[in-house]
Amino acid sequence: MKEITSQSVDIALIHHPVLGRNKEVIGSAITNLDLHDIARTAKTYGIGAYYIVTPYTDQQELVSEIIDHWQSGHGSIYNPARKEAFSLVRLADSLEEVIADIRRNRNEVPKIVTTSALRQNSSIAFAESRKRIESGESTLLLFGTAHGLAPELLELADYSLPAITGKTSYNHLSVRAAVAIICDRLLGQFK
Amino acid sequence: MKEITSQSVDIALIHHPVLGRNKEVIGSAITNLDLHDIARTAKTYGIGAYYIVTPYTDQQELVSEIIDHWQSGHGSIYNPARKEAFSLVRLADSLEEVIADIRRNRNEVPKIVTTSALRQNSSIAFAESRKRIESGESTLLLFGTAHGLAPELLELADYSLPAITGKTSYNHLSVRAAVAIICDRLLGQFK
Numbered sequence: 001m002k003e004i005t006s007q008s009v010d011i012a013l014i015h016h017p018v019l020g021r022n023k024e025v026i027g028s029a030i031t032n033l034d035l036h037d038i039a040r041t042a043k044t045y046g047i048g049a050y051y052i053v054t055p056y057t058d059q060q061e062l063v064s065e066i067i068d069h070w071q072s073g074h075g076s077i078y079n080p081a082r083k084e085a086f087s088l089v090r091l092a093d094s095l096e097e098v099i100a101d102i103r104r105n106r107n108e109v110p111k112i113v114t115t116s117a118l119r120q121n122s123s124i125a126f127a128e129s130r131k132r133i134e135s136g137e138s139t140l141l142l143f144g145t146a147h148g149l150a151p152e153l154l155e156l157a158d159y160s161l162p163a164i165t166g167k168t169s170y171n172h173l174s175v176r177a178a179v180a181i182i183c184d185r186l187l188g189q190f191k
Numbered sequence: 192m193k194e195i196t197s198q199s200v201d202i203a204l205i206h207h208p209v210l211g212r213n214k215e216v217i218g219s220a221i222t223n224l225d226l227h228d229i230a231r232t233a234k235t236y237g238i239g240a241y242y243i244v245t246p247y248t249d250q251q252e253l254v255s256e257i258i259d260h261w262q263s264g265h266g267s268i269y270n271p272a273r274k275e276a277f278s279l280v281r282l283a284d285s286l287e288e289v290i291a292d293i294r295r296n297r298n299e300v301p302k303i304v305t306t307s308a309l310r311q312n313s314s315i316a317f318a319e320s321r322k323r324i325e326s327g328e329s330t331l332l333l334f335g336t337a338h339g340l341a342p343e344l345l346e347l348a349d350y351s352l353p354a355i356t357g358k359t360s361y362n363h364l365s366v367r368a369a370v371a372i373i374c375d376r377l378l379g380q381f382k
Contacts, residue, residue, distance in 0.1 A: 168235060170276075185375070
């Protein structure tokens with residue numbers, strides 16, 4: 001399978017610290033379909049690694065079991081395309097561990113790019129981010145589960161992306177849809 | 192909530208007739224998260240109605256229960272934003288019933304636009320489809336579950352959209368991701 005390897009973009013899906021319904025900082029539970037859908041999107045768009053970030057050991061065990069099933073268990077035989085997508089999935093305790101892993105693997109410190117359904121500070125246009133990626137800038141895209149990334153993560157951003165706007169002011173996309181749309185805006189091939 | 196109503200685009204998610212693993216024509220089961228994710232995407236992009244198409248009465252009952260939960264049951268109080276998304280969800284036996292419903296509601300016969308992870312006949316560029324929609328052309332986007340729309344549905348297309356290409360030849364996006372990307376390409380507001 002032909003891959004374009006000039007880009008170096010990774011994705012981290014954060015389960016802690018994220019916001020709850022009342023904007024309090026919480027840890028969220030793993031959603032099985034987040035693993036599948038985002039791994040498939042990541043594989044489509046040539047993402048380097050897709051990190052599932054959770055500090056909870058029971059949740060880490062669940063993720064490991066799912067990865068094993070699709071990487072070396074029955075799932076890998078039943079659905080080789082899914083195995084291929086799951087080859088991108090990594091488990092990490094924290095954002096620090098993600099960055100350390102990228103440094104180890106690529107000898108690069110990635111730019112941290114945050115996403116949110118709300119307006120953020122120091123946001124740049126998608127087209128500008130696309131150019132930076134095309135120029136070879138190592139980029140780590142952060143996505144929050146539950147009600148989004150906690151402020152302490154947003155503050156770490158080298159830059160942020162604008163909220164996705166459709167045709168309405170409704171801003172409640174699933175994180176699975178948001179990852180797909182943002183990958184397409186930054187990395188997609190239009191015709 | 193401000194809505195742009197000049198467009199008239201609907202979505203149908205087909206559960207029969209679709210293709211199975213070996214390209215045989217099958218009927219697929221309802222996936223709960225297809226209802227949620229695609230309803231949220233549809234609401235974001237100002238889609239008129241999101242039709243769940245299945246001929247199976249047990250599956251129709253399941254869909255009705257899920258819609259009721261989020262439209263008038265506990266879910267509608269717990270999550271008003273989800274209620275708003277579910278207000279777009281309709282149940283239909285068949286594509287014919289979808290088209291009849293659109294004719295009844297809008298007095299329009301929509302152009303049928305098919306999607307596929309594979310190359311199709313009479314495919315037009317996303318930019319061209321976007322122009323047709325912006326000109327006010329009534330458009331029904333068909334998405335297939337399982338391994339995609341059956342040939343008998345592809346043949347009904349007024350036109351088809353190109354397969355989504357990322358950076359690789361991997362073409363196994365989830366239908367939830369494909370709907371999000373296609374809505375964004377046809378209806379999204381970029382900055």
